[in-house]
Amino acid sequence: MSLDSPSVPGMTSSLPSNEAFARRHRVVMSGPLPPAIGGMASVVGALSQSLLASQTHLTLFDTGKKTAANRTLLQGIRARLQLMRDWSALLAGQPGTIAHIHTCSGFTFFLDGLLAFVARWHGCRVVLHVHGGLFDAFLDGLNPAMLRIAQHIARRADLVLALSEDWRERLGQRLPGSRIAVLQNGVAEPTCEPQRGTNARTTFLFLGNLSHLKGVPVLLDALELAQADWCVQLAGNESEPGYRERLGDEIERRGLAERATLLGPVVGEAKQQLLARADAFVLPSLAEGLPMSLLEAMAARLPVVATTVGAIPEVIDEGVEGHLVPPGEAAPLAQAMDRLAVLTPLQRESMGRAAHASYTLGYSVDAMAQTLLGIYEREFVVSATSSTAQMPSTSD
Structure with a gap:
């Protein structure tokens, strides 16, 4: 399934509007995609419909679980291996691509660490975008060996994104040596006008x-x-x-x-x-x-x-x-x-x-996309390659 994000007509940007600028960065963004329910899916969906899609070559890669809840361990392993093969194929031959990986606490973080490893192996710049309200507790609960692995994953990323200044401080204390920036969430303007005064209480x-x-x-x-x-x-x-x-x-x-x-x-x-x-x-x-x-x-x-x-x-x-x-x-x-x-x-x-x-x-989709574009421009040298790619189907 191809999910290259389209341009979004009618949006304005304070960034230069010429095509040479607008398509300098190639971004492959991984995470659960809508209609999956949850904060990560909402953020990925919002960004895919924002000016980020017109200012970069943006491709989405779905990591949402696709197998049945009662799947066997073997089925789960096969699905994960297929997902890794698809991810590797998508990034192959595209050094300089920004691999923007949405992640959260639990075993998912270590699985996303494998995505980060593959991306670096292909010469991509890795962004780990941390979501969830228990990530600090997750790190605090790891045994020393697993904590060192988690810290290594974060250090090897080019950039870790936190949701707020408070979370930047929390992550900085637990992930020493990581480069951390703040990207606040944003949501779309409502489609319905307020209809107040219709409730009995x-x-x-x-x-x-x-x-x-x-x-x-x-x-x-x-x-x-x-x-x-x-x-x-x-x-x-x-x-x-x-x-x-x-x-x-x-x-x-x-x-x-x-x-x-x-x-x-x-x-x-x-x-x-x-x-x-x-x-x-x-x-x-x-x-x-x-x-x-x-x-x-x-x-x-x-x-x-x-x-x-x-x-x-x-x-x-x-x-x-x-x-x-x-x-x-x-x-x-x-x-x-x-x-x-x-x-x-x-x-x-x-x-x-x-x-x-x-x-x-501060919390509209446009505000989030503008901030993210600014982070890309500040943190990453423009790659010589900026061609789009097709996103393969994923099976996990």
């Missing part, structure tokens, strides 16, 4: 995996402590088989069925409609990188309640775009949601406009 929207890590149990506790009349819609995949059913049982047991609605995974137009109709957004995570759902809510002009984890305090100013609360504490979360719930619609709208203004300045 103030309605908060939660977007994320239904899990302990995203603070869902704390959110239920906050519902029980609430003094104002508000409800919450929870949209997302279950973190493990059976979690949604257990969560539904817990909601029934606590008598919260009229105020907590489980929607399951919601994507595309359906997600845009939820954002347009909600009155506010809540994300009580215990750990984060730079959550895409938070940025989507800001783009949709929603005031937010979120926790002081990861890059979130760099994005939200207390009392301006919404409220910040400590992670894992139900009482402050309930109080913050109460404060938003008792505001008038016009007051919430004012906070939502502030959120959208912050999004426009």
Whole structure:
């Protein structure tokens, strides 16, 4: 399957617009591709539709899992070997190509380390783009031998990308000798106009995996402590088989069925409609990188309640775009949601406009693409080769 990204008409850039500049860099970007759900897939998809596609020769390489969940070990090994062969064939004979590898914690990081090794073997420049809110905990939990391997993978990359200044500091402490730059996530402008004022009670929207890590149990506790009349819609995949059913049982047991609605995974137009109709957004995570759902809510002009984890305090100013609360504490979360719930619609709208203004300045897709292009220009000498290539099918 070929997935060379097309030019994006109608986008403007502060960069020189002549073709000699626009096609200087050849970029092969690996990661899970949409319609896969998750932050990495969202970032790759957004970049593929941004001005990055018109300013570089951009090719996407899908590393998303394609085999069945009950595959055998042998099937998994064969799929991974085929993926490595496809990756090698794509990069062969293209020295100077930027191999931009989206990665995260766990065994995935070491598998992506193999992609980085192959890319370097072909003379490519390697960028490791680190996602996820538990990458520091992942590194801290490795035994000494595996930590040295992880540090070696990062050092051998030409550049490691962190999601925020906070994450640059965390990674720098754990990956000594690595060259680290910051690339903040960005999301697209919503496709739906806000449709506020359609809810019988103030309605908060939660977007994320239904899990302990995203603070869902704390959110239920906050519902029980609430003094104002508000409800919450929870949209997302279950973190493990059976979690949604257990969560539904817990909601029934606590008598919260009229105020907590489980929607399951919601994507595309359906997600845009939820954002347009909600009155506010809540994300009580215990750990984060730079959550895409938070940025989507800001783009949709929603005031937010979120926790002081990861890059979130760099994005939200207390009392301006919404409220910040400590992670894992139900009482402050309930109080913050109460404060938003008792505001008038016009007051919430004012906070939502502030959120959208912050999004426009720093967290749009164009802002992310402009920053990434600047990083490429600053860090890498232009290659003599800039021809496009076809992306092979992958089987993992």
